[in-house]
Amino acid sequence: MVTILQLIVSGLTVGAIYALVAVGFTLIYRASGIFNFAQGEFFMLGGMLAGIAMASYGLSYPVAALLACVITVIFGLALFLLGINPARSASPIQLLILTIGASLLARGLASAILGKDFVRLPQLLPWDVWRIGGVVIQVQAVAIVAGAFLIVSAMGIFLSRALTGKAIVAVAANTVGAQLVGINRVAVISLCFALSALIGSLGGILATPITLTSYDTGVMLAIKGFTGAMLGGVGKPYGPVIGGLLVGLLEAFGAGFLSSVYKDALALVVLLLVFALFPQGIFASRSVERV
Amino acid sequence: MLKVEQLGIRFGGVVALDGVSFSVAEGEIYALIGPNGAGKTTLFNCVSGLYVPTGGSVFLDGADISSLKPFERARRGMTRTFQNLQIFEHMTVVENVMAGARIHEKGGILAHMLGLRSVKAQNAATRRQALAHLDQVGIADLADQMAGAQSYGVVKRLEIARALATQPRVLMLDEPVAGCNAIETAEVDAVIRDVARMGVTVVLVEHDMHMVMGLADRVHVLNQGRTLAVGTPEEIRRNAAVIEAYLGATEAADA
Amino acid sequence: MRNKLASPYAPPVIIAASIVLISCLPLTNFQVRMATLLFIFSTVVLGKNLLMGYAGQISLGHGAFFGLGAYTVAIGAARYGLSPWLLTAMSLPAAGVIAWIIGRPILKLRGYHLAMATLAFGSIFAMVLTNAVHITGGPDGMALDMAAVRLFGMTPRWSWYWICGGVLVLAMYLLASLLDSPTGREMRAIHDSEIAAGVLGIDVAQAKLRAFVISAVFTTLAGCCFVMFDRYITPQSAGILRSIEFVTMTVVGGLGSAIGSIIGAAIFVVLPQFLTVFHEYEQAILGLILVIIMVLLPKGIAPSLAGWLRSRRASSC
Numbered sequence: 088m089v090t091i092l093q094l095i096v097s098g099l100t101v102g103a104i105y106a107l108v109a110v111g112f113t114l115i116y117r118a119s120g121i122f123n124f125a126q127g128e129f130f131m132l133g134g135m136l137a138g139i140a141m142a143s144y145g146l147s148y149p150v151a152a153l154l155a156c157v158i159t160v161i162f163g164l165a166l167f168l169l170g171i172n173p174a175r176s177a178s179p180i181q182l183l184i185l186t187i188g189a190s191l192l193a194r195g196l197a198s199a200i201l202g203k204d205f206v207r208l209p210q211l212l213p214w215d216v217w218r219i220g221g222v223v224i225q226v227q228a229v230a231i232v233a234g235a236f237l238i239v240s241a242m243g244i245f246l247s248r249a250l251t252g253k254a255i256v257a258v259a260a261n262t263v264g265a266q267l268v269g270i271n272r273v274a275v276i277s278l279c280f281a282l283s284a285l286i287g288s289l290g291g292i293l294a295t296p297i298t299l300t301s302y303d304t305g306v307m308l309a310i311k312g313f314t315g316a317m318l319g320g321v322g323k324p325y326g327p328v329i330g331g332l333l334v335g336l337l338e339a340f341g342a343g344f345l346s347s348v349y350k351d352a353l354a355l356v357v358l359l360l361v362f363a364l365f366p367q368g369i370f371a372s373r374s375v376e377r378v
Numbered sequence: 379m380l381k382v383e384q385l386g387i388r389f390g391g392v393v394a395l396d397g398v399s400f401s402v403a404e405g406e407i408y409a410l411i412g413p414n415g416a417g418k419t420t421l422f423n424c425v426s427g428l429y430v431p432t433g434g435s436v437f438l439d440g441a442d443i444s445s446l447k448p449f450e451r452a453r454r455g456m457t458r459t460f461q462n463l464q465i466f467e468h469m470t471v472v473e474n475v476m477a478g479a480r481i482h483e484k485g486g487i488l489a490h491m492l493g494l495r496s497v498k499a500q501n502a503a504t505r506r507q508a509l510a511h512l513d514q515v516g517i518a519d520l521a522d523q524m525a526g527a528q529s530y531g532v533v534k535r536l537e538i539a540r541a542l543a544t545q546p547r548v549l550m551l552d553e554p555v556a557g558c559n560a561i562e563t564a565e566v567d568a569v570i571r572d573v574a575r576m577g578v579t580v581v582l583v584e585h586d587m588h589m590v591m592g593l594a595d596r597v598h599v600l601n602q603g604r605t606l607a608v609g610t611p612e613e614i615r616r617n618a619a620v621i622e623a624y625l626g627a628t629e630a631a632d633a
Numbered sequence: 634m635r636n637k638l639a640s641p642y643a644p645p646v647i648i649a650a651s652i653v654l655i656s657c658l659p660l661t662n663f664q665v666r667m668a669t670l671l672f673i674f675s676t677v678v679l680g681k682n683l684l685m686g687y688a689g690q691i692s693l694g695h696g697a698f699f700g701l702g703a704y705t706v707a708i709g710a711a712r713y714g715l716s717p718w719l720l721t722a723m724s725l726p727a728a729g730v731i732a733w734i735i736g737r738p739i740l741k742l743r744g745y746h747l748a749m750a751t752l753a754f755g756s757i758f759a760m761v762l763t764n765a766v767h768i769t770g771g772p773d774g775m776a777l778d779m780a781a782v783r784l785f786g787m788t789p790r791w792s793w794y795w796i797c798g799g800v801l802v803l804a805m806y807l808l809a810s811l812l813d814s815p816t817g818r819e820m821r822a823i824h825d826s827e828i829a830a831g832v833l834g835i836d837v838a839q840a841k842l843r844a845f846v847i848s849a850v851f852t853t854l855a856g857c858c859f860v861m862f863d864r865y866i867t868p869q870s871a872g873i874l875r876s877i878e879f880v881t882m883t884v885v886g887g888l889g890s891a892i893g894s895i896i897g898a899a900i901f902v903v904l905p906q907f908l909t910v911f912h913e914y915e916q917a918i919l920g921l922i923l924v925i926i927m928v929l930l931p932k933g934i935a936p937s938l939a940g941w942l943r944s945r946r947a948s949s950c
Binding site for chain 3: 122169170173174176177178179180181182183184185187188189190191192193194195196198199306310313317348349351352355356358359362363
C-alpha cells in the first residue's frame with residue numbers, strides 16, 4: 088500500500104511537469120495551429136540557465152531564476168518573430184521542421200556554451216522531505232505540484248478574465264474572425280509564445296532540484312508533454328493538465344512494476360496507444376470534416 | 379443504374395438529410411437543385427461515399443454499394459468532381475488525367491520500378507487517351523502545363539476530363555459550371571451531352587437554372603434535407619412549392 | 634538537349650557520370666571516404682524523398698530502419714557467423730515486412746500525429762538498441778568482423794566507393810522508373826489531394842504503404858552498406874537525432890528532387906569537416922541551417938535553384 092502511495096506521489100510530481108509542458112504546448116497550438124517541437128527546450132533553458140547562473144556566476148537564486156526566465160522568453164519570442172512568422176507560406180509540416188530546427192539549435196547552443204553536465208538548483212523551500220505515514224514526500228515535489236497548479240490557474244484566470252487573455256481565446260477559436268474585430272494576430276501569438284516560454288522556464292526551474300537538467304532533457308519532455316496533450320485532448324482547457332498527470336502516473340507505475348530502464352519508452356507506447364484508440368483525445372468531442 | 383433509398387444523415391443534432399430517395403436510368407442526365415443549405419453537396423457526398431449516412435442505401439446497377447469506400451465505388455464505375463476543386467496541383471494537366479486512368483493501368487510495383495518496356499508502352503497509351511479526353515473538354519493545348527497554374531475555367535474542365543478517364547458508368551458533377559462564363563458554360567454543357575450520349579449516367583448539382591433546365595432530363599428539388607419535388611424541367615418550373623422554396627411565400631402568391 | 638535533361642532518367646545518368654569522373658581525380662583517402670558516405674546517405678534521402686516529397690507523408694523514425702539494417706548484419710555476423718552479404722539480402726525483405734506491419738496502422742494518421750508516431754517508434758527502437766547490452770553491445774555499439782572486400786583487385790576503400798556508388802545509381806534508377814509509372818503518378822496524386830485520388834479509384838492507404846515500405850527498404854540497405862563500410866555501428870546511428878538528420882537532409886536538399894537528395898546529403902556529410910573548429914556547435918549549426926532554409930527556401934535548395942534558373946531564362950527571352 089505504501090508503495091502504491093509512493094508511486095502516486097512520484098507520478099503526480101513528474102506528471103505536474105508534463106502537465107505544464109502540455110499546457111504550454113496547447114496554448115501555442117490552439118492559437119496558431121503550430122506544433123512547437125521546441126516546447127521542451129523552454130524547460131531545459133530555464134533550468135540550465137538558472138543553474139549555470141548560480142554555479143558559475145554566483146548569482147542568487149531569485150536573480151538567476153529571473154534571468155533564466157527572461158532569456159527563455161526572448162528565445163520563445165525570437166522563435167516566433169524571426170523564425171515562424173516570416174515563414175508565412177510554409178506548410179504545417181515545414182513549420183514543424185522549423186521548430187525541430189529551433190529545438191536542435193537550442194540544444195546545440197546549450198551543450199556548447201553551458202556544457203554537457205547535469206545542472207543543479209537548490210530547493211525552493213528549506214525542508215527536505217516530509218514523512219506522512221511511511222510515505223516519503225520530497226518537499227520540492229510539493230513545490231512542483233503547487234507551482235504547477237498556481238501557474239495553470241493563473242493562466243486560466245488570465246484567459247477568461249483579462250482582455251488580452253480573451254483575445255488569445257478569440258484567435259484560437261477563429262483567427263480570421265478575431266482579426267476582423269481588430270485583434271492583432273501577430274501580437275497575440277507572440278504573447279502565446281512568450282507565455283509558453285515563461286511557463287516552461289518556471290517549470291524547468293521548479294523541476295531541476297529533483298530531476299536535474301542537462302542540455303538533452305528537452306526532447307523527451309516535449310514528447311511526453313505532447314502525449315499528455317493528446318491524451319487529454321486540446322479541446323477542453325483542463326484536458327492537457329489531466330493528460331500530463333496521467334502520463335506521469337503511468338510512467339511511475341510502469342517504472343515501479345515493469346521496468347525502470349524502459350520508463351521513457353512507456354510514455355511512447357502510451358502515445359501510440361492514444362493514437363490508435365483515441366485519435367482526438369479522451370475528452371474531445373467528435374468532429375466531421377467539411378468538403 | 380443508380381438508385382438511392384431513404385438516405386439520411388445527421389451531424390450532431392442537425393438532420394442534414396432526411397429520407398431522400400431517387401433513381402436514375404442509364405444515360406440519363408439527372409439534376410439536383412435547391413436553395414443554399416438544402417443538402418445537395420451533403421447528398422452528393424453520401425452517394426459518392428465520402429460521408430457515411432446514418433440511414434438508407436445506395437445501389438449501383440442493382441448492387442448495394444452502401445458500405446463501400448469512395449475508391450471502391452470508383453472501381454465499380456462511380457466517380458465525381460468537386461465543388462472546391464481538388465486537382466493535383468503539382469502535376470501537369472495531362473498527368474492529372476492520366477492519374478484518372480490509374481484503375482485501368484496494369485503492372486505490379488516491381489515492373490514499375492524496373493521500368494520495363496511494357497510499362498513505358500502503357501505510359502504512352504495512357505497519355506494518348508488522356509490527351510483525347512482533354513481534347514473532348516477543349517483544353518488539349520495546355521496538356522504539359524502545371525495544373526496548379528491554370529485558370530478556374532480550365533480547372534473545372536480538367537476535373538471533368540480526369541473523371542472521364544476513369545471510364546465511369548455514373549459521373550457525378552458537383553457544380554460543374556460554377557464561376558464559368560457563358561462560353562465556358564456552353565462548352566461544359568456540350569461535353570455533358572456528349573458524355574450522356576455515350577451511355578454514361580450523369581448526376582449533377584448546379585445553381586445555374588438556365589443551364590440545368592436546358593440540359594437535364596429530370597430534376598430533383600431538395601429543400602432543408604428533404605425531397606421537395608421530382609420531375610421534368612417543365613414540371614418543376616411550374617411547381618408552386620418549388621417556387622416558394624426559392625423565392626419565398628409572398629413571391630409565390632404573386633407568381 | 635533540354636528534353637533530354639527533362640527525362641526522369643537524367644539524374645541517375647548524371648550521377649553515374651559524376652561518380653566515374655570523380656574517381657579519376659587525385660583524391661585523398663579521406664575524400665574517398667567522404668564520397669562513399671555521401672553515396673550511402675543519399676540512398677537514404679532518396680527513399681525519404683519518395684515518402685515525403687512524392688507521397689507527402691512524414692517520418693521522424695527512419696533512423697530505426699538504418700539501425701535495423703546495420704545491426705542485423707552486425708549481430709548476425711557476430712552471433713551466428715553468417716555472411717554479411719547474405720544478411721544484407723535477408724534484411725531487405727525483413728525490413729519490408731516490418732515496414733508493412735507498422736505502416737498499416739500508422740499511416741492512417743495525418744500530419745503531426747504521423748510525425749509523432751514515427752518518432753515514437755524510432756525512439757523505442759533506439760532505446761532497445763541502447764539497453765539490450767547483451768545482444769547489441771549497448772551504448773558503445775558493436776564491431777563487424779568482416780573480410781576486407783577487394784573488388785577487381787582494388788583497395789577496400791575504393792571497392793566500397795564503387796559498391797555504394799552503384800547502389801546509389803541503382804536506387805536512383807528504380808526511383809526514376811517508379812515515378813514515371815502508374816504507381817508513381819498515384820503517389821504524386823495522393824500528395825496533392827487524397828480525397829480526389831480516392832474518388833478516382835486509387836487505394837490511398839495502399840499507395841502510402843508502398844511508399845513507406847520502399848523508403849524503409851532503401852534506408853535499410855543504406856544501413857547495411859554503412860556497417861559493412863565502417864565495420865562499426867552504434868545506437869546513435871539509429872536514434873532520434875539521426876532520424877531528424879535524415880529529415881533535415883531531405884527537406885534542405887529539396888522535396889521532390891532526386892538531385893536535391895544528393896545536395897542535402899552532401900551538406901550533412903561535408904559540413905562537419907568545415908566545422909572541425911566549431912565541432913561543439915555542430916548540432917546548433919544543423920538546427921540553424923534547418924531554420925534558415927525553412928524560412929528562406931521552404932521548398933529546399935534544389936527546387937528553389939531550379940525555379941530561380943527557370944525565371945531567369947524566362948526573363949531573358
